[in-house]
Amino acid sequence: MRPSASPWFETWAEQGFTDQSLRQVVRVHTGGTQVRIRLSNAYGDTPLCLTGASIGHTAGAAAVQTGTMRTLHFDGSPSTIIPAKGRAVSDPVTLPTVPLDQLTVTLYFREATGPATYHQLSMTTAYRAAGDHHRDPTATAYTDTVQPAYGSWYYLEGVETTGPHPVPHAVVTFGDSITDGFGATIDGHDRYPDHLAHRLLAAGRPRPVLNAGIGSNKLLTDSPLGGDAGVARFTRDVLDQPRVGTVLVLIGINDIQQTNDPTTGRPDDSPAVTARQLIDGHRALIRAAHTCGVRIVGATLTPYRGAEGWTAAGEMIRSRVNQWISTSGSYDAVIDFAHALDRQGTGRIHENLHIGDHLHPNPAGYRAMSDAIDLAVLKQ
Structure with a gap:
């Protein structure tokens, strides 16, 4: 990840997010029965307020497969505050996966985040919607994508899978x-x-x-x-x-x-x-x-x-x-x-x-x- 200064190209990181939902797609290489995510505010100068988050199987573009969306919690709460320079790990949720599954992670920020900690070159499309759509499985509201299409990941540091057998x-x-x-x-x-x-x-x-x-x-x-x-x-x-x-x-x-x-x-x-x-x-x-x-x-x-x-x-x-x-x-x-x-x-x-x-x-x-x-x- 990097701070938001001097990018190769304009991203969403400079202005951050305010009353917006951010949808990002990742692919896992091992399967399991549970997943959790890691978030980073490594370059933030102020605490990051995350209002809500979810994860589910990708249905294509910004859509999530019906019946797979799970609300993520942090120490039992659907929202969390990540300290400046800090990180947060969600509680595990049950979501069966197999190798090479694509998962969609959605983050909703009600309050202004300020400049975002991000990974500039994801080669993966990220999607943004106005308002709270972190529990919306459809892609209808996600009309905004990163331009140009090199893509970026914001705040998302990793997705972990676990199961009955050691990873x-x-x-x-x-x-x-x-x-x-x-x-x-x-x-x-x-x-x-x-x-x-x-x-x-x-x-x-x-x-x-x-x-x-x-x-x-x-x-x-x-x-x-x-x-x-x-x-x-x-x-x-x-x-x-x-x-x-x-x-x-x-x-x-x-x-x-x-x-x-x-x-x-x-x-x-x-x-x-x-x-x-x-x-x-x-x-x-x-x-x-x-x-x-x-x-x-x-x-x-x-x-x-x-x-x-x-x-x-x-x-x-x-x-x-x-x-x-x-x-x-x-x-x-x-x-x-x-x-x-x-x-x-x-x-x-x-x-x-x-x-x-x-x-x-x-x-x-x-x-x-x-x-x-x-x-x-x-x-x-």
């Missing part, structure tokens, strides 16, 4: 926009973590695959566009998640290609960091994961020759970092995403695998990344 340990994918899924299909669930969840299910071992990617995120440096640095948010976004077993790390390309030039707001032509600094940042993630008993898998930084931020010096840094990831033995295992997108070793993503910017994979590229993952490295 398998989660896989957390950690990184920047390539993990977040920029270039994937809106509402298409074809980011590389989505494909990975499909592969695990097809292999008979479904596991939660949590997407902790943030567009423009850097490993070492906070930024207005990319939010908290990877080394700063790793504990919150990975290690504090429920039942984490493995984390898959793909981060660092923005440290190399973006310098946050204060005069232009655009990348300039000099590398922002050294290879040694990036390697030290990766080492910090590895130490943190191992301290918590979490398996950590490193992925090689993907090619970006031809992208706006590419330089020969930056390419040398990428090569040195990738050599360390591949050969140092510091990670518990390694996935070669660079090779998956550039099998000829040209330093460019194959023309059929990116969206035209030579940086972000397209849906075929994301599938190629997922296919490069040996499921055996994602041990329980």
